[in-house]
Amino acid sequence: MNKQDTPNYEYARQEITKVFPLPGLDDGSLAPVILRLAWHCCGTFDKYTNTGGSNGATMRFPPELTDSGNIGLDVARLALESTKCALKWISYSDLWTLAGVVAIEYMGGPRVPWKPGRIDYVNDKRVPPNGRLPLGYKDSVHIREVFLRLDMNDQETVALLGAHAVGRCHKRYSGWEGAWTLEPTVFDNTFFKVLLNETWSVGTVPETGRTQYFNADKSLMMLYTDMELVKDPQFLRWVKVYAQDQTLFFKDFSDAFAKLLELGIERDLMGGVIGK
């Protein structure tokens, strides 16, 4: 029996890592968009109805598949298809979430605890409705509405948003354009430093007409929701803490991301996923 036939998550990590380098794409790495895939799988959770979340890999089905927030994630899903074929024993829901934590570590971020056992729903009966993912043009009320629904407090919300240290916006997908930091394949606390230290003003992406914030030399961008983190005093408090203390940011990010990965998942004493 070879490594491809039996569950071996260390082997899965190695196989996933092979997918990341992609010269010619954005900053030469698929790791940021794969992290975003993992977050969007979990970001549909609704604590009030206990629906959504990463179990089931519901993004395979409409309407989640066609949610405007998920445009561009086909690149990540497609890249992981070769890994899925090589590791027949892994579910899509485990693969997509594990790939997210492997991406974080690959980019220099913390090791996030991850547990296996998710299953792939066989039909679309439990696909969450569209509209649960956060919208980048909104304000702090919207951010709190979404992240409270995800059972996250202000501190966890700010920590999670630190992931915008990596990756970029694409005018062909969201209509916004550019990266948040100068090294968008390095996971660190730069997002918070840049947010505090650059001078930001509103501008327009010429090709799409979408408005966003640009720094003085227009090399970096922020969404309206990112800027809310400095405009809102409770959020700002944590931005300042994380800009000063990367070790704490890594710890809090890791805790919050691990929590995100488990939303909607009930486990038995052995760690197996119950029901659903």
Ligand code: HEM
């Ligand atoms: C208020 C909450 C959030 C909003 C409104 C938001 C919005 C966005 C938007 C509009 C993009 C650009 C999509 C594109 O044009 O390709 C993006 C990219 C990204 N987001 Fe967020 N996001 C939020 C929270 C998060 C969280 C919590 C994480 C992870 C923990 C995350 C990780 C990422 C990553 C890694 C990218 C880059 C993807 C790439 O390079 O293709 N975001 N986000």
